Amino acid sequence: MKNVKGFVFDAYGTLFDVYAVTALCEQLFPGKGPALAQLWRVKQLQYAMMRSLMGRYRDFWQLTEDGLVYACQSLGLELTGDRRARLLEAYLTLAAFPDVRPGLEALRKRGVRLAILSNGEPKMLEAAAHSAGIAGLLDRVISVEEVKIFKPSPRVYGLAPERLGLGSAELGFVSSNSWDVAGAASSGLRALWIQRSVAEPPEELGFGAERVVHAITDLPPLLGS
Amino acid sequence: MKNVKGFVFDAYGTLFDVYAVTALCEQLFPGKGPALAQLWRVKQLQYAMMRSLMGRYRDFWQLTEDGLVYACQSLGLELTGDRRARLLEAYLTLAAFPDVRPGLEALRKRGVRLAILSNGEPKMLEAAAHSAGIAGLLDRVISVEEVKIFKPSPRVYGLAPERLGLGSAELGFVSSNSWDVAGAASSGLRALWIQRSVAEPPEELGFGAERVVHAITDLPPLLGS
Numbered sequence: 001m002k003n004v005k006g007f008v009f010d011a012y013g014t015l016f017d018v019y020a021v022t023a024l025c026e027q028l029f030p031g032k033g034p035a036l037a038q039l040w041r042v043k044q045l046q047y048a049m050m051r052s053l054m055g056r057y058r059d060f061w062q063l064t065e066d067g068l069v070y071a072c073q074s075l076g077l078e079l080t081g082d083r084r085a086r087l088l089e090a091y092l093t094l095a096a097f098p099d100v101r102p103g104l105e106a107l108r109k110r111g112v113r114l115a116i117l118s119n120g121e122p123k124m125l126e127a128a129a130h131s132a133g134i135a136g137l138l139d140r141v142i143s144v145e146e147v148k149i150f151k152p153s154p155r156v157y158g159l160a161p162e163r164l165g166l167g168s169a170e171l172g173f174v175s176s177n178s179w180d181v182a183g184a185a186s187s188g189l190r191a192l193w194i195q196r197s198v199a200e201p202p203e204e205l206g207f208g209a210e211r212v213v214h215a216i217t218d219l220p221p222l223l224g225s
Numbered sequence: 226m227k228n229v230k231g232f233v234f235d236a237y238g239t240l241f242d243v244y245a246v247t248a249l250c251e252q253l254f255p256g257k258g259p260a261l262a263q264l265w266r267v268k269q270l271q272y273a274m275m276r277s278l279m280g281r282y283r284d285f286w287q288l289t290e291d292g293l294v295y296a297c298q299s300l301g302l303e304l305t306g307d308r309r310a311r312l313l314e315a316y317l318t319l320a321a322f323p324d325v326r327p328g329l330e331a332l333r334k335r336g337v338r339l340a341i342l343s344n345g346e347p348k349m350l351e352a353a354a355h356s357a358g359i360a361g362l363l364d365r366v367i368s369v370e371e372v373k374i375f376k377p378s379p380r381v382y383g384l385a386p387e388r389l390g391l392g393s394a395e396l397g398f399v400s401s402n403s404w405d406v407a408g409a410a411s412s413g414l415r416a417l418w419i420q421r422s423v424a425e426p427p428e429e430l431g432f433g434a435e436r437v438v439h440a441i442t443d444l445p446p447l448l449g450s
Binding site for chain 2 (some may be wrong): 046047050051052053055069074149150153183201203206
């Protein structure tokens, strides 16, 4: 990783802790919070991939709402207008994991360029970056909105070298999702898997991580001295 | 549906009952059968969509194996060579749901053209069609292998009118998967959702079924007299 001049990060689950969303699910639907949060997340991702393949792009804010509607119907939960608004707004006020700010600050001190590359819609990402207190540490917040197709399309990962003005081999891409790591590696980025929770096996997609880390603060030492 | 001249069917879960796969999972891993079968199916589908988006096609037989490997690792189950072979081979000897043969026979008597359109690899599909005793009732078995991208890409659904020599509006596409119905409808086919199990809500993908049926034998009456 010694010639890496920029790091690009996935957003939700990598930099931003979505635990607050699960907590609000539980508050609004006692006993059903984890099931709702899990199915919602599954559908959000599934719809992103299905619509990409169908050639029917719809931005991630809308897909997030679509996934919520499906998840509530499937679980037999009544999604009132007020609950819908509160659950969606939870995505705008996320916190960063505790290692994120110190990790990004240390990387900046090393002169490394930093960016987000996410399925998220631009306003969602900007709101979360401000809420999490890391907006000032990022050179760019890159959304798939620019290409209107979702990860793991190579058109998405190709935005990173383009927007940061660096070569693919100079860019480390960091995600908590093994499939996102595979997509980035398949596109020629140097992919790192950040394992934040219980160890899951890597996805069987033919492309793996160059490194596995457990916190953003694990990254600066990889750059060498 | 009165001007429909052909019906095209999804394969697994629509014509072929994959219950035997679940039963074998349970026989080989007592107490873990349903969890393994469910995660295996999720990964099989996820890998098909991810690889399509990545531009890294790999045939469905191989993806079925990849999904099995992941599912066993994730659940901590030991996948010996013998177990792997037996589980994969279960896909080659599936039965048809009981309504399939009488339904297809009645449609053929009406002069309707019949085909499978599936993510499956050609040899898998041929083997299952023979095993289920419906090979002789089908005019075509169409696999995504011809376009090397998976559903719900419109390139897949476009194979149906092309190979059957019929217009999109003359073709009914039948699937037990609501997302597959949405993909077909988005591509201009006349889509029917066959609800085989407990009622699930339709996927929030912006395209729905023209009709909902519960068995293949529900189709002939839709053609009118």
